[in-house]
Each structure stands twice: as C-alpha cells, then as structure tokens.
Amino acid sequence: MADKSATFVGPIRVxxxxxxxxxxxxxxxxVSADALRQFxxxxxxEMDRKAVAVGQSLEKQITRGLxxxxxxxxxxxxxxxxxxxxxxxxxxxxxxxTDRAGKVLFSVGDAPTGLSDxxxxxxxxxxxxxxxxxxxxxxxxxxxxxxxxxxxxxxHVGIDQKFVQNKLEDIIYDVLIVLLVSLLITFELxxxxxxxxxxxxxxxxxxxxxxxxxxDFRQNLAHDSRDEVGRFITTLNGLINxxxxxxxxxxxxxxxxxxxxxxxxxxxxxxxxAHISQLLNRxxxxxxxxxxxxxxxxxxxxxxxxxIFIFAEELSRSFFPLYVSDLYVPVPGLTQEMVxxxxxxxxxxxxxxxxxxxxxxxxxxxxxRIFLTGAILAIAGFIGTGLAPNLYHLLGxxxxxxxxxxxxxxxxxxxxxxMTTAENRAQGMAVFIGAIMVAAICGTSIGGxxxxxxxxxxxxxxxxxxxxxxxxxxxxxxxxHIRDDGDEKxxxxxxxxxxxxxxxxxxxxxxxxxxxAKLILTGFLFYLTPLxxxxxxxxxxxxxxxxxIYFIAMVFGTPIFARLADSMGLQMLPVIAGGLLAGGGAMxxxxxxxxxxxxxxxxxxxxGHAMSTAPLISLVPIVCAxxxxxxxxxxxxxxxxxxxxxxSVAGPFLTATLVGVFxxxxxxxxxxxxxxxxxxxxxxxFAAAGVRPRGPAKEAA
Amino acid sequence: xxxxxxxxxxxxxxxxxxxxVTNFLNYYKYQSTLRELVQSRFVVVGLDIKHAIEGxxxxxxxxxxxxxxxxxxxxxKAGDAQILSVEVFEIAGAKGNRIFxxxxxxxxxxxxxxxxxxxxxxxxxxxxxxxxxxxxxxxxLINNFNKSIGGVVLRYSRAYQQGKIxxxxxxxxQTVLIVFGISCILAFIGVYVFFRPxxxxxxxxxxxxxxxxxxxxxxxxxxxxxxxxxxxxxxFQEKTRKVLEILREAEDQGxxxxxxxx
Numbered sequence: 001m002a003d004k005s006a007t008f009v010g011p012i013r014v015x016x017x018x019x020x021x022x023x024x025x026x027x028x029x030x031v032s033a034d035a036l037r038q039f040x041x042x043x044x045x046e047m048d049r050k051a052v053a054v055g056q057s058l059e060k061q062i063t064r065g066l067x068x069x070x071x072x073x074x075x076x077x078x079x080x081x082x083x084x085x086x087x088x089x090x091x092x093x094x095x096x097x098t099d100r101a102g103k104v105l106f107s108v109g110d111a112p113t114g115l116s117d118x119x120x121x122x123x124x125x126x127x128x129x130x131x132x133x134x135x136x137x138x139x140x141x142x143x144x145x146x147x148x149x150x151x152x153x154x155x156h157v158g159i160d161q162k163f164v165q166n167k168l169e170d171i172i173y174d175v176l177i178v179l180l181v182s183l184l185i186t187f188e189l190x191x192x193x194x195x196x197x198x199x200x201x202x203x204x205x206x207x208x209x210x211x212x213x214x215x216d217f218r219q220n221l222a223h224d225s226r227d228e229v230g231r232f233i234t235t236l237n238g239l240i241n242x243x244x245x246x247x248x249x250x251x252x253x254x255x256x257x258x259x260x261x262x263x264x265x266x267x268x269x270x271x272x273x274a275h276i277s278q279l280l281n282r283x284x285x286x287x288x289x290x291x292x293x294x295x296x297x298x299x300x301x302x303x304x305x306x307x308i309f310i311f312a313e314e315l316s317r318s319f320f321p322l323y324v325s326d327l328y329v330p331v332p333g334l335t336q337e338m339v340x341x342x343x344x345x346x347x348x349x350x351x352x353x354x355x356x357x358x359x360x361x362x363x364x365x366x367x368x369r370i371f372l373t374g375a376i377l378a379i380a381g382f383i384g385t386g387l388a389p390n391l392y393h394l395l396g397x398x399x400x401x402x403x404x405x406x407x408x409x410x411x412x413x414x415x416x417x418x419m420t421t422a423e424n425r426a427q428g429m430a431v432f433i434g435a436i437m438v439a440a441i442c443g444t445s446i447g448g449x450x451x452x453x454x455x456x457x458x459x460x461x462x463x464x465x466x467x468x469x470x471x472x473x474x475x476x477x478x479x480x481h482i483r484d485d486g487d488e489k490x491x492x493x494x495x496x497x498x499x500x501x502x503x504x505x506x507x508x509x510x511x512x513x514x515x516x517a518k519l520i521l522t523g524f525l526f527y528l529t530p531l532x533x534x535x536x537x538x539x540x541x542x543x544x545x546x547x548x549i550y551f552i553a554m555v556f557g558t559p560i561f562a563r564l565a566d567s568m569g570l571q572m573l574p575v576i577a578g579g580l581l582a583g584g585g586a587m588x589x590x591x592x593x594x595x596x597x598x599x600x601x602x603x604x605x606x607x608g609h610a611m612s613t614a615p616l617i618s619l620v621p622i623v624c625a626x627x628x629x630x631x632x633x634x635x636x637x638x639x640x641x642x643x644x645x646x647x648s649v650a651g652p653f654l655t656a657t658l659v660g661v662f663x664x665x666x667x668x669x670x671x672x673x674x675x676x677x678x679x680x681x682x683x684x685x686f687a688a689a690g691v692r693p694r695g696p697a698k699e700a701a
Numbered sequence: 702x703x704x705x706x707x708x709x710x711x712x713x714x715x716x717x718x719x720x721x722v723t724n725f726l727n728y729y730k731y732q733s734t735l736r737e738l739v740q741s742r743f744v745v746v747g748l749d750i751k752h753a754i755e756g757x758x759x760x761x762x763x764x765x766x767x768x769x770x771x772x773x774x775x776x777x778k779a780g781d782a783q784i785l786s787v788e789v790f791e792i793a794g795a796k797g798n799r800i801f802x803x804x805x806x807x808x809x810x811x812x813x814x815x816x817x818x819x820x821x822x823x824x825x826x827x828x829x830x831x832x833x834x835x836x837x838x839x840x841x842l843i844n845n846f847n848k849s850i851g852g853v854v855l856r857y858s859r860a861y862q863q864g865k866i867x868x869x870x871x872x873x874x875q876t877v878l879i880v881f882g883i884s885c886i887l888a889f890i891g892v893y894v895f896f897r898p899x900x901x902x903x904x905x906x907x908x909x910x911x912x913x914x915x916x917x918x919x920x921x922x923x924x925x926x927x928x929x930x931x932x933x934x935x936x937f938q939e940k941t942r943k944v945l946e947i948l949r950e951a952e953d954q955g956x957x958x959x960x961x962x963x
Contacts (some may be wrong), residue, residue, distance in 0.1 A: 012895050019891040020712050027720050027884045034876040035727040042869060043734060050742040057749045089741060167734045171726050178726070182719040189711050197704060198899065202930070209937035215944070227704045228903035235910040239941060242914055246948040279947055449722075453729045 013194050020186045028179060032168070040164045044139065047091055047164075048132045051141045051157045054092060055129075058085055059143045059155050062097070066147035072097065073105050083108040093138055094158030098123065100151055112136030112158055119156070127154035137161050174449045174541050177548075181442045188307050188438065195300040196477070201229045204296045208236065215283040217243050222295035240291055248289040250276075299431045302415045305371070305473040307435040309408050312382065312466035313401075314443025315450065315459050318544035320344070321530045323456040327391045337659045341527050341652030343395055347402040348522060352645035354406030356492055356638065361407070362414035368478040370414070374407030375471035379464045386460030404467075415478065437558075440551040448544020492638055496631055500639050505623035505686070505693060510643050512682035513575055513616055516675045517582070517609065518647030523655035523671050524586055524605060525550055529598065532664040536595055546598060553606025554613075561611045571615045571622065572691050578612025579679030586672025593665030601668060622691055704899065709885075709892045716884050724877045731869050739862060740838060743784075744827055746777060747840040747855045754789065754853070759845050764791050770801045778803045783858045785835050789842070791851040792817055800851075812854070820852040835859050898928065906934045913938060913945070 058081075065075050082095040086109050096107035102116075102123030113136035122128070127144040134140075138158035145153040160166070204221050211219060220237040223230050254272055286292070316323070324340045331339045362370045381401030388394035412432060420428040451459045500506045525547060533543040565574045585604020589597045617637070621628055624636050658667035750773055757767040774787040788802030790812045797812040797820070819828035820841040830837045835856040842851045909921035919942070923935040 012899070015895045016708065016712070016892065019888070019895070020715060023712070023716055023884045023888055023891075024719050027716055027880050028723050030880045031720055031723055031873075031877060032727065034880075035724075035731070035873060038869065038872050038876075039727075039731055039734070042731075042865065043738065046735065046738045046742075050738055050745065053742045053745045057745050060749065061752070089745075091738075164734070167730060168727070171730050174726050175723050178719055178722045182715055185718070186712070186715050189715065190708075193708060193711050197707060206933065209933060213937050213940050215940075217944075225702070227702060227707065228900050228907070229704065232903045232907045232910070235907050235914070239910055239914055243941070243944060243948065246945065250948055279944075283944055283947075446722075449726070453725065 012198075013190060016190055016194075017186065020190070021183060024179060024182055024186075028175060032175060036165060036168050039168065043164050043167075044161075047159050048139060048141060050089070051092065051132065051139070051159045052129070052143075054085055054089060055141055055143045055155055055157045058082065058095070058157075059145060062145055062155065063147070066145065066152065072099065072145065072147075072153045075106075078106040079108055082106060091159050091163040092157060093160045094140075094156070096156045096158075097145070097153055098156065099153045102154070105153065109158070112138040112140065115140075119154075122154060122156075126151055132159075134161065173545060174452075177445045177449055177541070177545065181446045184438050184442050188304060188435070192300050192304040195298050197225060197227065198229065200296050200298050200300075201225075201233060204294075205229070205233060205236065207296075208240075212240070217247075218284055218286045218291055220291040220293045222293045237291075244286045244289045244291060247285045297419050299416065299419060299428055301477040302367075302412045302419075303431050303435045305470040305477070306408070306412045306432060307439045308466050308470035308473065309375070309378065310436050310439035311443045312378070312463040312470070313405060314440045315447035315463045315466070316385075316456070317440070317444045317526065318448040318530055318547050319451045319456055319459075319540050321527055322534055322540075324391065324394065325531070326456070327388060327394055329391045331391070335656065335660050337656035338653060339391065340531070341656040343391075343398045344522060344526055344652040345649050346395055347398050347405075348645055348648035348651075350399045350402030351406050352642055352649065354403045355410060356642065358403075358406040358410035359414070359638075362410050367411040367415040367418070368474060370407050371411035371474045371478065372471055374404040374411060375467050375474070377401070377404035378408065378467040379471075382460050382464035382467060386457040386464070408470075433558075434555075437551055437555045441548055441555065444551060445544045445548040448540040448542070448547075451544075452540040492635060492642070496635055496639050497643070499631065500624065500627055500636065503624060503627060503693070505689065505691070506620070506627070506640075508682055508685045509616070509619060509623055510640070512678040512685070513579065513612075514640065514644040515647035515650075516678040517579070517612065517616070518644050519651040519654065520582060520586060520605065520671050520675050521609070522648045522651030524651075524668050525602065527652040527655050528659065528664060528668055529602065531659075532668070533595070533598060535664055536598075538595070546595075546602060549599060549602045550606040550609075553603055554610045557607050557610025558614060562614045565615050571619045572686055574615040575612045575619060576679055576683045578608040578610070578615075579675060579682070580608075581611065582608025583672045583674070583676030583679060587669045587676065589665045589672070590669035597665065598668075601672070619691065623693065625693060705889070705892050705896045708896065709889045712888045712892065713885050716888065717881060720877055720881050720884075724873050728870060728873055731873075732866050735862060735865060736836075739783075739857070740829060740836065743838050743855050743857050744840065746781070746784075747827070747838055747853050750774065750777060750787065750789075750853045750855075751840045751842060754842055755844075758842070758850065764789075764842065764850055765800045774801055774803050777855075781857075783861050785856040785858055787853070787855050788812075789851060789853050790816065790820075792820065792849060797851065812852075816852060816854060821849045832856070832859075836862070902928050902930050906931065909934070909938060913942060 061081070062072075062075070062078075066072065078097065082097070086092050086095050092109070094107065094109035094111055096111070096119075097105050098119055099105055100123060102119035102121075104119065115135060118133065118135045118140065122142050127142040129141070129143045132139045132141040135158070137160070139161055140156055140158045143155045143157075144151045145155055201221075201223060204223075208219060208221055217240050220240055221233050223233045254276065257272075258269065321340050321344070324343050325336075328336060328339060330336075331342070334342070358370065358374075377400050381397050381404055384397030385394060385401065388397055413429075416428040416432055447459060450462065454462075501510075529547055530543050533546055538546070561574055561578075565571065582605045585608060586601045588600045588604070591597070592600070617640070620637060620640050621633055628636050655667055655671060658670045661667075662670055753773050754764070754767055754770055757769075758764055762768075770789055774789065778784045778787050786803050786807075788799050788804065788807060790797040791800045795814075795817065797817040799807050799810050799812060802808050815830070816828075816839055819839055822828075822841075826843075827838055827840045830839070836859055837854060837856045839852050839854045841849045842853065844850045905921050909919040913919045919938055921931060921935055921938065923932065923939065926932040926935040
C-alpha cells in the first residue's frame with residue numbers, strides 16, 4: 001500500500017522542498033540586496049558627515065600649527081597624528097595632507113585608485129569642502145588648510161565605500177542560520193503536512209479499497225479534512241454505507257418474505273437462499289449496517305509536536321547560564337559558579353525524578369492528556385522563567401519546566417510504543433531522537449540570534465508560544481484513547497538498582513561510561529560553553545552557532561557510526577573510541593584556550609557522543625543478560641536511564657567547582673581528562689573481564 | 702480547505718518567518734550602525750571641545766576660569782541643529798557641578814553621579830547615555846597629572862535618529878511585502894502545478910464513485926485509468942459494482958416475491 005501512495009507523495013515532497021528552498025533563497029537574497037541598497041543610500045551621507053567632522057577636528061589642530069608660523073611641509077609628527085585619527089574610526093581608510101598644488105605631503109592608510117588626478121583637480125578648485133566624491137573604492141572629502149587668509153594646502157579624508165556592505169556582512173551568519181532553521185522547519189512541516197494530508201489518507205484509501213476488493217465492506221475511514229482526498233473518502237464511505245444499506249434492506253425484505261410466504265414459495269426460497277449464500281461467501285457486510293470507523297495513525301503525529309516543544313526548550317540553551325548570572329544572588333555554602341550551575345542541575349534532577357512518574361501516568365491516562373498537561377506546565381514555566389525577578393523564582397519555574405519536559409518526553413515515547421511493535425520500535429524511537437536533534441540545532445542557533453536582538457526574557461516568551469503550538473498540534477492529531485496495550489511494566493524498585501549494581505559490568509559501564517558522558521554534556525556544553533564564549537567576547541548569536549556544532553555532529557554522526565558499528569558487529573569499541581574522542585577533544589582547551597579550542601572541543605564532543613551513545617545503550621542488554629531474564633529489559637533500561645542522569649545533575653556542579661579552581665578553559669580540559677581517564681579504566685576492565693557475563697550468559701543463552 | 706491551499710499556506714508561513722526574521726536582523730543592524738555613526742561623530746565634536754579646554758587647563762588656568770569655553774560651546778551648538786545642549790562640569794570631591802553650558806538655567810547645578818563616575822574611569826575616555834528626548838556622549842577632561850577634573854557632555858537629538866529609523870523600517874517593510882507577495886504567488890503556482898496530478902486523480906475518482914452510487918455509468922474504467930491510483934481504483938470499482946449488482950438483483954427478486962405474495 002505504501003508503495004502505491006509513494007508514487008505520488010515521494011516526488012511531490014522533493015519538488016515542494018526544492019520549491020521552498022528556491023523561494024527562501026530568492027526572498028532572502030532580494031530582501032538583503034534591497035536592505036544594502038537602502039542602507040547605503042541612508043548611511044553614506046552620515047559617514048560623510050562624520051568624515052567632515054573628523055576633517056574639521058584635524059584641520060583646527062593643523063591650522064593652529066600654521067598660525068604659529070610652522071610651514072605645512074615642516075610640521076613634525078604629522079603622519080603619526082593623522083594615523084591616530086584614522087585608526088580611531090574604522091570607516092576611515094585614508095587621510096592625506098597636500099600642498100596647494102595637490103601634491104601629497106603626508107598620508108596614512110590605503111590611497112584609493114585614481115587619487116592623483118582627483119587631488120590636482122581638487123587643488124585647482126581650492127579644495128572645496130562639503131562635497132565628497134567617489135574615488136576608487138573610497139568617498140573622499142576635502143577641506144582647505146588656511147594660514148591667515150591664504151590657502152596653503154588641503155586635508156583629505158577617505159571613507160570606505162564598502163563600510164555599509166561590511167556592516168551587513170556582520171549579520172550574514174545570522175541570516176544563514178535563519179535560512180538553515182527555515183529549511184529544517186520546512187522539512188518538518190512538509191513531512192507532517194504530506195503525511196497527515198496525503199500519504200496517510202492515501203494509504204488508508206488503498207487499504208480500504210483492497211479490503212472492498214476482497215469483499216469486505218465492514219469498515220469506514222475516519223477523516224476530518226475537506227480537501228480532495230477528504231471528499232473522496234466521504235464518497236467512498238458513502239458507497240460502503242450504500243452497499244451495507246442495500247444489504248440491510250435486502251435482508252429485511254427477505255426476512256419479511258420468509259415470514260409471510262407460504263409453502264408454495266419453496267422455489268423462490270431456494271433461489272433466494274442460493275443468492276444470499278453465494279453473496280455471503282464472497283462478501284462481508286457490517287453487522288447492523290453500520291461500518292466500523294478506523295483511523296490510521298502515524299509516527300509523524302508525535303514527531304512534529306515533539307520537534308516544536310524541544311525547539312522551544314532549546315531556544316534558551318545558548319544563553320541560559322548568562323541569564324542566571326544576571327539574576328545571581330548569593331546562596332550560602334555555594335560559590336557564584338555553583339549558583340549559576342544550580343538551575344541546570346536542578347532541571348536535570350527534576351527530569352530524572354519526574355520521568356518514572358510520567359511513564360506511569362502516561363500508561364494510566366494516555367499520551368494525549370499527559371502531553372497536554374506537560375504543555376500547560378511548560379507554558380507557565382517558560383513565562384515564569386522569563387518574568388523571574390530573582391534566582392529563587394527562577395529555580396521554581398525551571399523545576400516546573402523540568403517536570404513538563406519529563407511529562408512530554410514520556411508521553412511521546414508512550415505514543416510511539418503504543419503505535420509500534422517490538423520489531424519496528426527502534427525505528428519509531430529513531431524518529432523521536434531525530435526530531436529532538438534537529439530541534440536542538442534549530443533552537444540553539446536561532447535562540448542566540450533572537451536573544452541578541454530581543455533579549456533573554458522575550459526569548460522565553462517565544463518558547464511559551466511554541467509550547468502552545470505543540471499543544472495545539474497534539475490536541476488535533478493525537479488519538480484520544482491511544483494507550484500502550486503491551487506488557488504491563490513493573491514499577492521500578494530500589495531492589496532493581498541493587499541487583500543491577502551488583503553486576504560489576506553494569507556498574508563499570510554506568511560509572512565509567514554513561515555517567516561521565518552526561519557529566520561532560522551538561523558541564524561543558526550546557527553550562528560552561530555559554531559562559532566561556534561570553535568571556536571570550538562572543539555575541540549570543542556566535543555562542544548559539546558554536547553550540548550548534550555539537551548537535552550537527554550528533555545528527556550527522558549518529559547514523560553513520562551506528563551503521564558502521566552494526567556492519568562490523570561492534571559495540572564496545574565505538575563506546576571507548578567515542579569516550580576517548582569526547583574527552584580528548586575537551587582536553588584541547590588545555591593547549592588552545594580560545595575560540596578555536598572551544599569549537600574543536602565541541603565538535604569532538606559531538607562526534608564522540610555520536611559514536612558512543614547508541615552502542616552504549618545496546619551494550620546494556622548484553623552485560624545484563626541475567627538481570628533482563630529476572631526483571632525484564634524495560635526495567636533494566638529504565639534503571640540505566642535514571643542512573644545516567646546522575647551525570648547530568650552533577651555535571652554543572654562539578655564544572656563550577658573546577659572553574660573556581662582552574663578557570664574556565666582549564667575546567668573544560670579537566671572535564672575532558674575525567675572522561676578520558678574513565679574511558680581508559682572502562683576499556684581496561686572490559687579487556688580483562690570481557691563484555692559478556694561468562695557463567696550467566698550461557699544460562700541466558 | 703484544498704490540498705493546494707493547505708500546502709501553500711504552510712510554505713507561506715515558513716517564508717514569512719524567514720523573511721520577517723531576516724528583515725528584523727537587517728533593521729537592527731541599520732539601527733546599531735546609524736547609532737554608532739552618529740554617536741562617533743558627536744564624540745569627535747566633543748573631543749574637539751575637550752582639546753580646546755585642556756589646552757587652557759594645561760597652561761595652568763583653572764577649569765572654571767577658562768575664558769573661551771562658553772563661547773566654544775555656543776558655537777558648537779549653533780553649528781549643528783542636532784545638538785540639543787553642550788555642557789562642561791567640574792569634579793569637586795565626589796560630586797560634579799555644571800560650570801558652563803548652552804542651557805543657562807542648568808549652570809551651577811549638580812550633575813548625575815554616573816557622569817562623575819564615568820569621567821573618573823580610566824578604561825575609557827568617553828561614555829554614552831540615553832534620555833527620553835536625547836542621546837548623549839560624555840568625554841572626560843584630564844589635567845597634566847592625568848587626573849580627571851571634569852567632563853564635556855553633549856546631548857543630541859533622539860528624534861532625528863528615530864525619524865530615520867522609522868523611515869527605514871517602513872522602507873524595509875515595503876520591500877518585504879513586495880518580496881513576500883511575489884513569493885506567495887510563486888508558491889501558490891508551484892504547489893498548484895505539483896498537486897495537479899493528485900487533485901485531478903482524486904476529482905476523477907470521486908466523480909466516478911458518485912456516478913456508481915447514483916447507478917450511472919462510471920466515468921473511470923480500467924481502460925481509461927492513467928495513474929497507478931486510478932488503476933487500483935478501477936479494480937476496486939469493478940468489484941464493488943458487481944456486489945452492488947448482486948444486491949440490487951437480490952433486492953429486485955425480493956420485490957418480485959413481495960408482489961407475488963397472496
């Protein structure tokens with residue numbers, strides 16, 4: 001069925017995406033080109049005025065010298081004096097003093113092409129002031145230098161004609177970020193639109209027509225659109241209802257006939273009976289004439305709202321620690337660095353605590369209700385965070401947002417679990433993780449751009465708006481009664497943690513693999529990158545772009561490394577290689593404590609995590625084969641998920657402590673050293689003990 | 702809503718987001734560049750005044766007794782319509798007092814503490830401030846012993862810049878509307894062209910289905926079906942038609958039996 005709809009949908013999606021890219025590029029190009037034209041028309045006269053002001057200031061001081069009787073050509077230190085003026089104003093490229101014939105006596109900066117002709121011409125006219133002329137790539141203003149009543153020379157100030165263009169080039173990266181984010185949003189929305197309006201209804205139509213072809217008239221399709229596909233479905237449902245109606249009518253008449261007819265109608269009875277049994281052998285009708293209404297579901301239902309919600313959450317990623325430092329108040333027993341890390345740690349803690357409960361509530365009340373509850377809390381949390389007057393309010397609102405995060409992620413996971421089988425669940429989860437990563441790229445990068453212009457607080461209000469949009473999506477698309485009808489999940493107990501930690505392999509994997517990975521993620525990426533890049537003098541937009549590197553490496557690296565690891569049948573090697581890369585990358589800051597070091601560190605962290613995250617999870621069932629037999633894989637993975645968050649919670653605190661001791665750059669390097677050392681210890685342990693448990697593995701097999 | 706409308710609207714929303722955000726980025730850049738340019742021009746003017754005053758101070762004349770300062774301030778203000786006021790203050794202890802100014806009423810009054818603090822800062826020789834009606838720049842006056850003795854403060858019109866910024870906002874807005882309008886039209890055309898096969902197919906299938914329902918000859922058959930969807934539909938239609946025929950025939954027979962009832 002899917003193949004049949006793919007004949008339409010696949011090419012159209014590609015064409016629509018191409019059309020959107022072309023329209024976006026052309027629109028942005030047109031808007032930017034026009035902005036440059038208008039800026040030049042408007043700003044060049046301002047630059048000219050400034051050049052005249054600088055010229056007048058220089059002229060006054062030179063005239064003072066002339067009035068003391070010093071000849072123009074003998075003024076000492078003139079070039080140094082002119083150079084100070086030139087260097088104080090970025091748009092001024094050239095300053096020169098000429099004699100009355102236009103011969104250059106002193107000059108600093110780059111002379112524009114065609115200068116000498118202009119100077120002789122200007123000298124001939126007596127260096128008319130107030131008229132700047134475009135000479136080569138500069139706009140040249142002239143002022144006469146007068147000793148007493150006699151013009152002894154001219155002062156010339158050249159401004160860079162490309163200054164406005166260069167100013168606009170400052171925002172080229174921001175415009176590119178807008179383009180990238182627009183394209184990613186386009187991809188997400190078109191995916192949703194095409195799936196919800198074409199692919200899914202068409203698959204349903206094909207399914208229904210195929211059922212009818214084999215004589216099954218027992219189902220109708222649920223739909224609520226009034227487009228071409230919707231109208232067709234309405235007519236199709238009408239046909240099925242008509243067939244069932246005819247059958248019901250026929251049945252009624254036959255039954256009336258059989259009740260009323262006498263024994264002489266045996267021939268007709270026989271004929272009728274033959275007709276009906278022939279029909280019922282080939283055709284199935286709805287029981288009471290009312291077909292069952294079926295609604296097709298899709299993973300895109302969950303992908304789009306999840307994308308929007310994570311986008312909202314990630315908008316503040318690039319500036320959150322800076323926002324916290326704005327609201328800083330001393331907290332007894334904690335250093336300033338620790339206080340700034342506190343909201344991130346608390347957020348992670350509440351996500352960790354909230355996740356198991358959110359899972360239970362999702363099972364009990366359904367994904368739709370839990371998502372909507374989470375979205376309401378998120379909206380309140382974002383608005384509250386944006387309005388927080390001090391740190392304590394901020395902590396409260398962030399805890400609320402953390403709970404909403406736990407509720408929403410668990411609601412989405414619950415929806416995926418309910419919609420998938422054990423065979424295609426991994427694919428379903430990949431859809432979920434893909435949405436998170438793409439949203440993280442978009443949110444982190446555009447969040448920085450928005451915070452730069454609109455401020456931190458307004459960006460939180462935008463997050464609240466996006467959370468509302470995600471809630472509207474879920475309200476309209478999530479099936480009302482969808483639940484996971486799979487196996488009953490046992491609640492997590494303390495005994496499960498004890499049982500798993502008594503497995504040395506699990507303990508080592510946890511303590512030296514999973515926890516350090518989360519530790520460096522929250523410590524380096526979430527907490528210290530914004531603070532350190534700000535310390536290096538970067539704008540919010542630049543910080544957002546820097547952090548985006550991590551997510552890009554994850555998005556592109558994860559599938560590549562996962563395929564590579566699967567094809568080679570490796571799990572432990574990518575985990576160790578990833579740990580070494582992430583730790584080693586961060587240690588680069590020890591040598592290069594500058595922007596390049598941060599960029600290399602983030603890229604290595606992203607690539608390292610792309611390499612190790614999926615194999616690390618796939619190692620859990622291997623090292624815990626015995627425990628899985630006893631308490632089940634879901635429980636084991638649940639314990640793993642909760643315990644790894646210990647690293648997320650501890651990350652900002654540990655990093656803050658390291659910053660207090662070593663400073664920002666060396667703190668990142670120290671985090672790298674911790675991850676590197678943990679990975680080496682884990683590698684040594686598994687080299688000695690082996691990945692698979694020896695005795696129990698056989699039992700398990 | 703038609704498929705083409707829905708899809709076009711989605712693309713239009715994305716285009717609107719990109720164009721509006723880009724336009725705001727351009728607008729903010731213009732605003733900051735204009736402000737920088739105008740401000741740096743007035744810093745140059747202020748530095749001129751500073752050099753003139755410091756020239757006298759360096760000859761040993763106390764700041765409050767520099768003779769031509771008031772004249773310089775009046776001349777500077779008269780030379781530029783954007784300049785609202787120029788004043789010179791002297792630091793005395795932790796306070797600062799206006800000693801010269803183009804606004805005679807203010808002379809002798811204390812200046813804000815921020816100005817004094819800014820003038821005494823060693824990391825920068827000038828500072829900026831915003832007021833409701835004006836922007837301002839301040840420049841520290843330094844004596845021979847490298848000590849701050851006061852400052853020159855120049856207020857310039859906010860309305861001038863705001864007027865230019867508003868005009869630019871409108872100009873950029875107009876461009877955005879034109880570009881956005883053209884993009885919307887292109888999006889509609891593109892989407893219409895891309896969706897035509899789907900729309901046509903579904904229109905034909907719906908019409909054929911309706912004719913089947915009203916017991917007329919369906920317009921779509923296995924022979925004239927073009928797309929895979931239409932072919933599949935034609936198969937479905939043929940089988941459904943047969944079932945309907947059987948049912949109608951059975952109904953007819955039931956009807957005959959009804960009529961034959963005693």
